[in-house]
Amino acid sequence: MSLTINDLGKAVLETHYAVRGPIVARAQELERAGKKIIYCNIGNPQALGQKPIAYVRQVLALAEWPELAALAPEAFPADVLEAARAIGANAAGGVGAYSESKGLRFVRQAVARFIAERDSGDGVEVTADPEHIFLTDGASKGVQSALRLLIASSDDGIMVPVPQYPLYSATITLYGGVQVGYYLDEAAGWSLSRKMLDKALLEARAKGTNVKAICVINPGNPTGAVLSRGNIEMVIRFAKEHGLSILADEVYQTNTYRPGERFVSFARILTELGEKEVSLFSFHSCSKGYLGECGQRGGYMEVRNVPGEVLAQITKLQSIALCANLPGQVLVYCLVNPPRPGQPSYERYRAEREGVIESLRRRADLLARGLNDIPGYSCQPITGAMYAFPTITLPEGRTDDEYCLALLESTGICVVPGSGFGQEPGKAHFRTTILPPIDELSEVVGKIKEFHLSWR
Amino acid sequence: MSLTINDLGKAVLETHYAVRGPIVARAQELERAGKKIIYCNIGNPQALGQKPIAYVRQVLALAEWPELAALAPEAFPADVLEAARAIGANAAGGVGAYSESKGLRFVRQAVARFIAERDSGDGVEVTADPEHIFLTDGASKGVQSALRLLIASSDDGIMVPVPQYPLYSATITLYGGVQVGYYLDEAAGWSLSRKMLDKALLEARAKGTNVKAICVINPGNPTGAVLSRGNIEMVIRFAKEHGLSILADEVYQTNTYRPGERFVSFARILTELGEKEVSLFSFHSCSKGYLGECGQRGGYMEVRNVPGEVLAQITKLQSIALCANLPGQVLVYCLVNPPRPGQPSYERYRAEREGVIESLRRRADLLARGLNDIPGYSCQPITGAMYAFPTITLPEGRTDDEYCLALLESTGICVVPGSGFGQEPGKAHFRTTILPPIDELSEVVGKIKEFHLSWR
Numbered sequence: 001m002s003l004t005i006n007d008l009g010k011a012v013l014e015t016h017y018a019v020r021g022p023i024v025a026r027a028q029e030l031e032r033a034g035k036k037i038i039y040c041n042i043g044n045p046q047a048l049g050q051k052p053i054a055y056v057r058q059v060l061a062l063a064e065w066p067e068l069a070a071l072a073p074e075a076f077p078a079d080v081l082e083a084a085r086a087i088g089a090n091a092a093g094g095v096g097a098y099s100e101s102k103g104l105r106f107v108r109q110a111v112a113r114f115i116a117e118r119d120s121g122d123g124v125e126v127t128a129d130p131e132h133i134f135l136t137d138g139a140s141k142g143v144q145s146a147l148r149l150l151i152a153s154s155d156d157g158i159m160v161p162v163p164q165y166p167l168y169s170a171t172i173t174l175y176g177g178v179q180v181g182y183y184l185d186e187a188a189g190w191s192l193s194r195k196m197l198d199k200a201l202l203e204a205r206a207k208g209t210n211v212k213a214i215c216v217i218n219p220g221n222p223t224g225a226v227l228s229r230g231n232i233e234m235v236i237r238f239a240k241e242h243g244l245s246i247l248a249d250e251v252y253q254t255n256t257y258r259p260g261e262r263f264v265s266f267a268r269i270l271t272e273l274g275e276k277e278v279s280l281f282s283f284h285s286c287s288k289g290y291l292g293e294c295g296q297r298g299g300y301m302e303v304r305n306v307p308g309e310v311l312a313q314i315t316k317l318q319s320i321a322l323c324a325n326l327p328g329q330v331l332v333y334c335l336v337n338p339p340r341p342g343q344p345s346y347e348r349y350r351a352e353r354e355g356v357i358e359s360l361r362r363r364a365d366l367l368a369r370g371l372n373d374i375p376g377y378s379c380q381p382i383t384g385a386m387y388a389f390p391t392i393t394l395p396e397g398r399t400d401d402e403y404c405l406a407l408l409e410s411t412g413i414c415v416v417p418g419s420g421f422g423q424e425p426g427k428a429h430f431r432t433t434i435l436p437p438i439d440e441l442s443e444v445v446g447k448i449k450e451f452h453l454s455w456r
Numbered sequence: 457m458s459l460t461i462n463d464l465g466k467a468v469l470e471t472h473y474a475v476r477g478p479i480v481a482r483a484q485e486l487e488r489a490g491k492k493i494i495y496c497n498i499g500n501p502q503a504l505g506q507k508p509i510a511y512v513r514q515v516l517a518l519a520e521w522p523e524l525a526a527l528a529p530e531a532f533p534a535d536v537l538e539a540a541r542a543i544g545a546n547a548a549g550g551v552g553a554y555s556e557s558k559g560l561r562f563v564r565q566a567v568a569r570f571i572a573e574r575d576s577g578d579g580v581e582v583t584a585d586p587e588h589i590f591l592t593d594g595a596s597k598g599v600q601s602a603l604r605l606l607i608a609s610s611d612d613g614i615m616v617p618v619p620q621y622p623l624y625s626a627t628i629t630l631y632g633g634v635q636v637g638y639y640l641d642e643a644a645g646w647s648l649s650r651k652m653l654d655k656a657l658l659e660a661r662a663k664g665t666n667v668k669a670i671c672v673i674n675p676g677n678p679t680g681a682v683l684s685r686g687n688i689e690m691v692i693r694f695a696k697e698h699g700l701s702i703l704a705d706e707v708y709q710t711n712t713y714r715p716g717e718r719f720v721s722f723a724r725i726l727t728e729l730g731e732k733e734v735s736l737f738s739f740h741s742c743s744k745g746y747l748g749e750c751g752q753r754g755g756y757m758e759v760r761n762v763p764g765e766v767l768a769q770i771t772k773l774q775s776i777a778l779c780a781n782l783p784g785q786v787l788v789y790c791l792v793n794p795p796r797p798g799q800p801s802y803e804r805y806r807a808e809r810e811g812v813i814e815s816l817r818r819r820a821d822l823l824a825r826g827l828n829d830i831p832g833y834s835c836q837p838i839t840g841a842m843y844a845f846p847t848i849t850l851p852e853g854r855t856d857d858e859y860c861l862a863l864l865e866s867t868g869i870c871v872v873p874g875s876g877f878g879q880e881p882g883k884a885h886f887r888t889t890i891l892p893p894i895d896e897l898s899e900v901v902g903k904i905k906e907f908h909l910s911w912r
Binding site: 013048064068071092094138148153170293297320326327 | 457458459460461463464465466468469471472473475476484498500501502503504508510513514516517518520521523524527528531548549550551552553554555556557593594596597600604605606607608609623626627630668669695696699700701732733734735748749750751752753761762763765766769772773775776777778779780781782783784
């Protein structure tokens, strides 16, 4: 055949994406053969029974078929009709037309207001510019767009946490850059330390790598940890000292489980510090949080301290595939412009939102406690995101890849080995989501324990 | 700032995408200043008033909010309810969940049936395999995925028509490959000739380029021409002789305007020839045809004569950004699985579909005749797609870039200069869509004529 595996480039062949790798392929095979599989490999809440938030689906249904407002007016609360009207008035051709490459302007304006409102307070006023916001097909495409800019040659390095979400390692490999891992401190709740960052940077530079940026995932994937404000400040100072850009993956910003904790963004701390030199790319998504709308691929990238001529290059790259999908853009609008107290949808929205977050909080707690109860397991508190990443003690010479495959074959529970995210040599972990419904989650923990005690 | 324009790579900086380039930016500027702009730069039918097909929007509205089936049952025909049920039954978590990386299996199965039905007949049975089908965010992402595989080193070349759709040139540049242009024969209705292909290939090889594939756009963008069956056969034989893969961009397959003409796909001719060696990537989209659903970003790529280990690599690359957007996948399902005669939605669907195609046919005719009526213009018949690409005679020393900018400033009509698509040296063209509503289109032609006669 004209195209064979030998025609493919090194970058393509060497790219790995563990979250959907061989173990997941094996799980699908077993499922087709009739085995019950519990997919804990991926943060896909609605696939495991989480219900969508009614408000956003009502708005989307109307955006798809505006005639419904006249055909079934009693089906829609007034604020839903109002949101749909705003979309119709601001998007020529509605969801059926390409938007500007950066995304619909009125949605970007709403995102800017959202960021300002989220981050301002206690005497600090954070502003955001709609022209620095790009609507993307989920956060993944935003991250890829930033990495595309930053990796200009095969010496260019990007610092990523170890463990990290494999979107980063996969994309860096695919784009021909160098992945520069910095360790997170597991014993200190997966926090970052300046010492670890310096060590990674110096070692990379000694090898001739031109380190261009540092990626931070907060709340953490796969770690389930929320960074302290001090950690964020430290990263900004580190980036400044070394002329790095920052990629802040903040897609789990509403998945925080410590009572009373308020999410602190990189944009907020950048503003507090009056920092004008460090370029920041931050990412948000409709796939996580309480929406959990993974399938709709809505997200945005906000850019700070980046010159206009670079913004123009980002817009150009976005334009090649025209624009992010419009239903996803509408969903971003709903994410950043939810019903307000007093509006007809507010009470239902609030109840659904808190129901989801409260249920995730209970599952995070149950899972961390359950895993810590298994001899040979140690799991840091899950204070954010949707995952546990326990350390597991394995028999001499066995790997977490073998362990996870055996776990799948024996129990039908599909998790991702620590090797897919990176870990200290000699250690073993896996990542599991906290997403199975609560009664199923107890069963999952029980089965893992039983399996662990018998595996050799 | 840590990121400046000097940090960006050559590939990013050298990438151009004319369809949304500087002229469009200027048009948006003029529009914000109050000038009426007629956007003929991009095939975006619903932005210019084309109505969506009701059936697909009804299905999408239900997919977004399934409760509507109970809340407003009288709003939905029975076959719409049935399609929505099929989606609910086959997509765990509905449009809110990630699908398999390749896209929902039942949608891929429907695509395979569609291809078989479209291409079989006259004693030839064409089959298609759902495992060789990948659902994508519009066809653009499919094209990029194929080019990603094919461009493995900076010597790898991809043959593209001159003129071409700039998705190809932009992506080849961005991925660091070599664009090998082959001329289309304007005087022969923009058809392909073996002589031109041989010439382009030999010249590229003489320069050390490793030519890997040939792209063909049929019906043509920007040419508006439909290839003959003989032309398609010739391309397949040429590819076979030289060990090339084929990228067949068939997104305009239902935009054919010659009475009684039936679209002929590369897959059909490959099957007729019994060809098992030439690797084929073909692309289809929900953005064009009679749906015109540009904003929803639905599309697919079908792959033939490609080994399983390469398919696995495509799946891996798709998995990094998880999957194509689910509303777009649902839309692909509607595209390939329309209402059948006898079903309640059929008559309305048929009438809407034929209304769109008939109206496009009339506009194509009116535009080609109108342009040919301008002294110094020559426009080939528009037998397919959504564009005219007339040759224009300009005063000595003036370029089509200058011409199109002056046209915009003077009339508000936004078209794209031939330079953005490629053309023979010394010639000048522009691309305009046929999409303005019919009365506006007459006005467009009139304004272009008036402008042309006075421009120096």
